[in-house]
Amino acid sequence: MTAESQKGRRASKDTRRRQLIEATIACIAKRGLGDTTLAHVSKTAGLSQGIVNLHFTNKVNLMNETLSFIRDEYEQAWKNALEKAGDNSARQLSALARIDYSATVADPKRLAVWFAFWGEVKSRPVYKKICQSRVTDYRLILVGILNKLIDNGCYKELQATNIADSMMSMADGLWLNMLISSHVLKRKDAEKLMMQYLAQTFPQHKNYFLDSHS
Amino acid sequence: MTAESQKGRRASKDTRRRQLIEATIACIAKRGLGDTTLAHVSKTAGLSQGIVNLHFTNKVNLMNETLSFIRDEYEQAWKNALEKAGDNSARQLSALARIDYSATVADPKRLAVWFAFWGEVKSRPVYKKICQSRVTDYRLILVGILNKLIDNGCYKELQATNIADSMMSMADGLWLNMLISSHVLKRKDAEKLMMQYLAQTFPQHKNYFLDSHS
Amino acid sequence: MTAESQKGRRASKDTRRRQLIEATIACIAKRGLGDTTLAHVSKTAGLSQGIVNLHFTNKVNLMNETLSFIRDEYEQAWKNALEKAGDNSARQLSALARIDYSATVADPKRLAVWFAFWGEVKSRPVYKKICQSRVTDYRLILVGILNKLIDNGCYKELQATNIADSMMSMADGLWLNMLISSHVLKRKDAEKLMMQYLAQTFPQHKNYFLDSHS
Amino acid sequence: MTAESQKGRRASKDTRRRQLIEATIACIAKRGLGDTTLAHVSKTAGLSQGIVNLHFTNKVNLMNETLSFIRDEYEQAWKNALEKAGDNSARQLSALARIDYSATVADPKRLAVWFAFWGEVKSRPVYKKICQSRVTDYRLILVGILNKLIDNGCYKELQATNIADSMMSMADGLWLNMLISSHVLKRKDAEKLMMQYLAQTFPQHKNYFLDSHS
DNA sequence: AATGAATGAGCTTTCATTCAT
DNA sequence: TATGAATGAAAGCTCATTCAT
Numbered sequence: 051m052t053a054e055s056q057k058g059r060r061a062s063k064d065t066r067r068r069q070l071i072e073a074t075i076a077c078i079a080k081r082g083l084g085d086t087t088l089a090h091v092s093k094t095a096g097l098s099q100g101i102v103n104l105h106f107t108n109k110v111n112l113m114n115e116t117l118s119f120i121r122d123e124y125e126q127a128w129k130n131a132l133e134k135a136g137d138n139s140a141r142q143l144s145a146l147a148r149i150d151y152s153a154t155v156a157d158p159k160r161l162a163v164w165f166a167f168w169g170e171v172k173s174r175p176v177y178k179k180i181c182q183s184r185v186t187d188y189r190l191i192l193v194g195i196l197n198k199l200i201d202n203g204c205y206k207e208l209q210a211t212n213i214a215d216s217m218m219s220m221a222d223g224l225w226l227n228m229l230i231s232s233h234v235l236k237r238k239d240a241e242k243l244m245m246q247y248l249a250q251t252f253p254q255h256k257n258y259f260l261d262s263h264s
Numbered sequence: 265m266t267a268e269s270q271k272g273r274r275a276s277k278d279t280r281r282r283q284l285i286e287a288t289i290a291c292i293a294k295r296g297l298g299d300t301t302l303a304h305v306s307k308t309a310g311l312s313q314g315i316v317n318l319h320f321t322n323k324v325n326l327m328n329e330t331l332s333f334i335r336d337e338y339e340q341a342w343k344n345a346l347e348k349a350g351d352n353s354a355r356q357l358s359a360l361a362r363i364d365y366s367a368t369v370a371d372p373k374r375l376a377v378w379f380a381f382w383g384e385v386k387s388r389p390v391y392k393k394i395c396q397s398r399v400t401d402y403r404l405i406l407v408g409i410l411n412k413l414i415d416n417g418c419y420k421e422l423q424a425t426n427i428a429d430s431m432m433s434m435a436d437g438l439w440l441n442m443l444i445s446s447h448v449l450k451r452k453d454a455e456k457l458m459m460q461y462l463a464q465t466f467p468q469h470k471n472y473f474l475d476s477h478s
Numbered sequence: 479m480t481a482e483s484q485k486g487r488r489a490s491k492d493t494r495r496r497q498l499i500e501a502t503i504a505c506i507a508k509r510g511l512g513d514t515t516l517a518h519v520s521k522t523a524g525l526s527q528g529i530v531n532l533h534f535t536n537k538v539n540l541m542n543e544t545l546s547f548i549r550d551e552y553e554q555a556w557k558n559a560l561e562k563a564g565d566n567s568a569r570q571l572s573a574l575a576r577i578d579y580s581a582t583v584a585d586p587k588r589l590a591v592w593f594a595f596w597g598e599v600k601s602r603p604v605y606k607k608i609c610q611s612r613v614t615d616y617r618l619i620l621v622g623i624l625n626k627l628i629d630n631g632c633y634k635e636l637q638a639t640n641i642a643d644s645m646m647s648m649a650d651g652l653w654l655n656m657l658i659s660s661h662v663l664k665r666k667d668a669e670k671l672m673m674q675y676l677a678q679t680f681p682q683h684k685n686y687f688l689d690s691h692s
Numbered sequence: 693m694t695a696e697s698q699k700g701r702r703a704s705k706d707t708r709r710r711q712l713i714e715a716t717i718a719c720i721a722k723r724g725l726g727d728t729t730l731a732h733v734s735k736t737a738g739l740s741q742g743i744v745n746l747h748f749t750n751k752v753n754l755m756n757e758t759l760s761f762i763r764d765e766y767e768q769a770w771k772n773a774l775e776k777a778g779d780n781s782a783r784q785l786s787a788l789a790r791i792d793y794s795a796t797v798a799d800p801k802r803l804a805v806w807f808a809f810w811g812e813v814k815s816r817p818v819y820k821k822i823c824q825s826r827v828t829d830y831r832l833i834l835v836g837i838l839n840k841l842i843d844n845g846c847y848k849e850l851q852a853t854n855i856a857d858s859m860m861s862m863a864d865g866l867w868l869n870m871l872i873s874s875h876v877l878k879r880k881d882a883e884k885l886m887m888q889y890l891a892q893t894f895p896q897h898k899n900y901f902l903d904s905h906s
Numbered sequence: 907a908a909t910g911a912a913t914g915a916g917c918t919t920t921c922a923t924t925c926a927t
Numbered sequence: 928t929a930t931g932a933a934t935g936a937a938a939g940c941t942c943a944t945t946c947a948t
Binding site: 507508509510511512513586589590593594595596597598599600601602606609610640643644646647648649650651652654655657658659663668671674675678679 | 721722723724725726727800803804807808809810811812813814815816820823824854857858860861862863864865866868869871872873877882885888889892893
C-alpha cells in the first residue's frame, strides 16, 4: 500500500467529516442548536444514522468541531483579504472591515450558526474558548494596522485598542441586526455603516472607506 | 411571612409566574437554553415538577413569556432613564446610551438570556418577533433625539437613522464582548467605548459624554 | 337540629353524588372511559376540581358507583315495565323485551357507558361482578315468564333457559349494532328484530309481538 | 435460532410489528385498554421501551393497527371456513355461524380485545370505522347465502337482511355473555344457542345445524 | 467504512390526589 | 361543604449512542 493510497483514504475520511460539518451548519441554521438532532444531521448529509458517532465519536465533539470549522473559515477569509490588500494600512483596514459583509462570511447560515453558539457561551466553556480564539489574532493584527495608520496620519489623540474594540463590537452588532432584521438591514447597508464609522474616525483617509472598493 | 410569600401552597398567580420566570432566567444563564429542563426550573423555584405546566401550560409558552419579560424589563429601564434625563437632547442621548451598561440591564444573567434567545431567532419566528419588538420603539425615540441634536448643533452632514443603527449595533456588540470576554471588557469599559463614539460623532457636545455621569 | 334538617342535608349530599354521576356518564359517552378525567367530570358538573374526591373518595369508587347507578336504573326500568304489563305472560314478555329499546334505556349515552364498562370487564373483577348482577334477577324473572308461556301455549319442545339466553344475547348484540351503526340500525329497527324473534319462537302469540304496543 | 427470530437485535420489520401487536393483545386482555402502557407492551414483547415508537410511531397508531389486525384475522377465519364449506348454502350458513365459536376466533383474549375497542367506539371515530368494516363484507356474504337458502327452501315469508342482522346481533351478544359469564356460557353452549336459532328459522334444514359438524 | 435496528436514560406532560383556605 | 393551587408519580415520546451485520 503506497503513501498515495493512504492519502486517498485519509482524504475520503476528511471529506466525510467536512460533509457532516456542512450538514450540521445547515441544520443549526434551519432549526437552531437545540432542535438539531444527529438524525437530522445524518439525513441532511444523505448518510446513515450512526455515521456521526463513527466520525466524531459523539455529538458534543461534532458541535465543537463545527464551531472550530467556522472559526477557521473566518480566519482564512480575513487573512486572504489582508494579503490581497497590499501594504497600505488604510487599504488593509478597509479590506479587513469589509470582509465581514462579504457574501461568504456574512452568509445567513453562518451568521445563524455564530449566534447559536454565542447563545451557549455562558454555559459552555469550550464554546467560550473557541469564540475567544476567533478574535485574538484578529484583534492583534487590527491593532497593528490601526497603530500604523495613527502614526502615519495625524490621529495622535486616538487609541488603537479602543478603536479596535469599537470596530469589532459594531461589526458583531451589525451581524445581529442582519440576523434579526434581515429584510431591513442588508449586507451592503451594514458595510456602509461600518465604513462611515471608519471615515469619521480617520477623516484624512475618508476616500479609502467611502469609495466602492468591493 | 408576607402576603406575597414566595413559597408555600398559596401565592397569587402573578407571584408564581414571576417566580418561575426568574427561575427560568437563572437556569438559562447557568446551563443555556438547550439544557434548561422544566425540572431545573421548578427545582430552582423551589416548587414541584408540574408547576410550570400549571402556570404556563407548556415549555414553549414559558420561554416566550420569559423573553417577553426581559424585553419589557428592558423597555421599562430605558423609558425610566429617559424620563429622568429631562429635556436636553444631549443629556437624553447620554442617558439612553448609558442604560445599556447599568448593573440591572447589563446583568450577566440578562445578557446570557438575550444571547440565548438571539441564538434561536433564525429558527423561531416567535423569538424573532419579540426580539424585533424590543428595538422598534427604542429606535424611534433614539432617531427623534438624534434629529433634535443634529438640528440644534451644526451636524448638518449627519443622518440620524444611520447613527441610530450604528449606536445600536455597537451596543449589542459590546454586550457580546462583555459576555465572551467578561474578564477583559467590563461594564464601565463598554460604556466608555460607547461614549467615545458619541463624543467623536457629536464633538460639540463632547462633555455630555466624557464626564462621568453615571 | 331536627331530623328534618338532617334529612335535608343528606338529600343535598345525594344530589351532589347524583350530579357527579350524571356528569361522569356524559363524559364517558363523550370521550370514553380512558380519556375521562376527574377534571372533565367536575367541570361538566360545574363544580370544582377536588369535588369528586370529596364525595367519592377516589376515581375507582366513582366509576364503580357510576356503573352501579346505570345498573339500578336499568333494573328500575324493566321492573316498572313489568308491573304495568299486568298478569298476561305474553304481554309481560313483550313489555320486558321492548323496554331495551325505549328512549330512556337505549339512550345513546347509556349504551356508550355500558360498552365502556363491558370493555374492561375482563381486567376489572368489580366491573364484572356489577355487570353480572345486572342480569341475574332479570334472567330469573324472564325464565319464569317463559316457562309460564311454554306451559300455557303448546311449546313443549322449547327450553326456557335457552330462549332466555338467546333473547338476552340478541338484545345485547342489537345494542352493539345501535352503537356502531347508529345511522343504520335505530331503536325501532332493533325492537322489530327482537319482536320477530319472539313471534317466530312463539307463533301462537304472534300478535302480542307484531302489533305496535309501543 | 431461526432466521425469523423473535428476539435479539435483528428481526424483519414485519416480525417485530406482529410481535408487538401480539403483545398488545395480551396486555389489553390482561389489563384493559386504559391500563395498557407502552412499557407493558414492550416488556411483554421482551423488548425495550422505545420499540413501539420505533415501529408504530405512537401509541394511537399501535392501537389502530392492533384493531385492524384482529379484524383481518377475523375476516381470514370466516373466509377460510366458507371456502371449506363447499357449495351448499345450508352448509355454508352453518360454517359461517360456527366459526364465531371456534377456539381461535372466540379466544378469550380476542373477545376481550373486541370489547375493549367497542367500548371506545362512541368516542373514537377510527375505532368505529374499523369496527364497521369488520361486518360490511361479512353481512353481504351472509345475506347472499340466506337469500339462496330462502329461495331453495320454502321460506317465502323470511327477509334475508333481517335474519342476517338478528344472527349477527345474537352472535355478538353471545360473545358478551361468554366474556362476562365465562364460567356459565362456554363456546359450545353459545354455538348450540346459535344453531338452535338457525334450526328454528330454517326447519327444513334443521339437520345441518343440530348435528355436530365441528 | 457504513448501516440502521435497537436500546434506555431523560425529557415534557398529564392527572389523581392532597390540603390550606 | 367546597375550592383550586400545588404536588409528584407515571405516562408517552425523543434521541444520543451502541452494535450486529
